[in-house]
Amino acid sequence: MMNYSEKIKAIAQGQSGTVLSSDVDEQGIARIYLSRMVEAGTLQRIGAGVYVLPDFLEDEMFILQRKYPAAIFSHETALFLHECSDRAPLVHSITVPSGYKVTRSLAEKSKVYYIRNEFHSLGLIEGNSAMGNSIHLYDVERSLCDLIRSKNRMDIQVFSDALKQITKRYTLDSMRLFDYARALKVEKILHTYLEVLI
Numbered sequence: 267m268m269n270y271s272e273k274i275k276a277i278a279q280g281q282s283g284t285v286l287s288s289d290v291d292e293q294g295i296a297r298i299y300l301s302r303m304v305e306a307g308t309l310q311r312i313g314a315g316v317y318v319l320p321d322f323l324e325d326e327m328f329i330l331q332r333k334y335p336a337a338i339f340s341h342e343t344a345l346f347l348h349e350c351s352d353r354a355p356l357v358h359s360i361t362v363p364s365g366y367k368v369t370r371s372l373a374e375k376s377k378v379y380y381i382r383n384e385f386h387s388l389g390l391i392e393g394n395s396a397m398g399n400s401i402h403l404y405d406v407e408r409s410l411c412d413l414i415r416s417k418n419r420m421d422i423q424v425f426s427d428a429l430k431q432i433t434k435r436y437t438l439d440s441m442r443l444f445d446y447a448r449a450l451k452v453e454k455i456l457h458t459y460l461e462v463l464i
Contacts, residue, residue, distance in 0.1 A: 341359035
């Protein structure tokens, strides 16, 4: 039978070397074991409630997602994960529901977009971080709509490259795309861009 330190190590290994204090809470393990592992050098504390095994790199996207479950990776970050942009974002773009209280820590690490609550989960899918952990992001069709909605907040080169890559790499679900476009009020401008690109 595994002791608590072994259980914590097993949790971390299943999450690319990362364990949060909330993970041990869910397993009914006292947080003192995290402190003991840090003292023993079998775990490193990299932030409030965030720990990694010494031989692993931290997965920033996975950690952000776990600490802020309402944050969905979007815009530049979603485009990068969908391989529609070859420019890795310097900060992660996330979308949160209107009225969501963004902590200073989250605001410093992310480019935050707000959306009305009823559209927050529109196009939400499970994907993988760059390190292979499960995260929430928007599908390609929603990412295209977000790209158009937020054109003025994005680098023009990222914007134009992503438009070309999306139409070249993906067979878009046009029904889904225009459902999203109608909901997000970008249908007319989307038609204009698609006429030029297709």
